[in-house]
Amino acid sequence: MPELPEVERARALLERAALGRRIEAVDDTDTFVCRPHRPGEIAGALEGATLVSAHRRGKVMWLETDRDAALGLHLGMAGRIVVDDAAEGDPPDGAEARGDGAPRAHPRGWDRFTLTFADGGRLALRDKRRLGRVRLDPDLDGVGPDAAEVSRAVFRAAVGAGRAPLKARIMDQSVIAGVGNLLADETLWRVGLSPHRPAGELADDELDHLRRTLRAATRDAIRRGGVHTGEVIPFRRRGAACPRCGAPMERATLGGRTTWWCSEEQRG
DNA sequence: ACCTATGTTGATAC
């Protein structure tokens, strides 16, 4: 699930539901999710601290505390943030208990990291695949500028270089941060650019158009609830036709990820 | 049963 839009919604949930609360206990016993920390290390740094702010760059989130320690959170491939047993996007409280709402996406058994607050509530990283990650004081050195905020000049210089295919370039988190597989396909389809174009061959006006469209696609996805709400996402399947022009959608593996594009509007 | 697929990233090899 989680690309920039999902992470931003998770960050907003943390901001409105977790700030100001005091941490009483920490479960950091999943050594894969909490690597390279030892069990108890994160707990020792955070127990007794109060959460004061929630931040994001690309797909990396972190919570600052009233101590010297920050709590880094990465949702990986399937992670969600759950506060007081409600995740962002869940049906209203009580719906599940009454049996008239959609079931929660993941049972509590997939909580890989948990903060228990002094008020009795809890915050969890719920992640069935365990590819999410929790770290103290996360290192942001290798994370490029946020895809939703990068300036035109920086975007031109960063994205318009190299001979890797355009799709691989915009998914490179050290180049710009936040774009994943679905947002990349959605954005390139909206612009009408081939995912195979060598990034360094793009003209400045193409890069500007790409940046504008990426920001629009990102905004739309945040507002609508996630990258799966993209216009072309339902057409990423065998036999589908482009919803704009009717030409066949094509598929290939690019940058290690399954890529779909319109055979007509996104010619190389 | 067996094979593929999946929104991520990081280590490794060329």
Added chain:
DNA sequence: GGTATCAACATAGG
């Protein structure tokens, strides 16, 4: 250094 490939995890589905 930049780029490509595979492995890490745990499912779900054909």
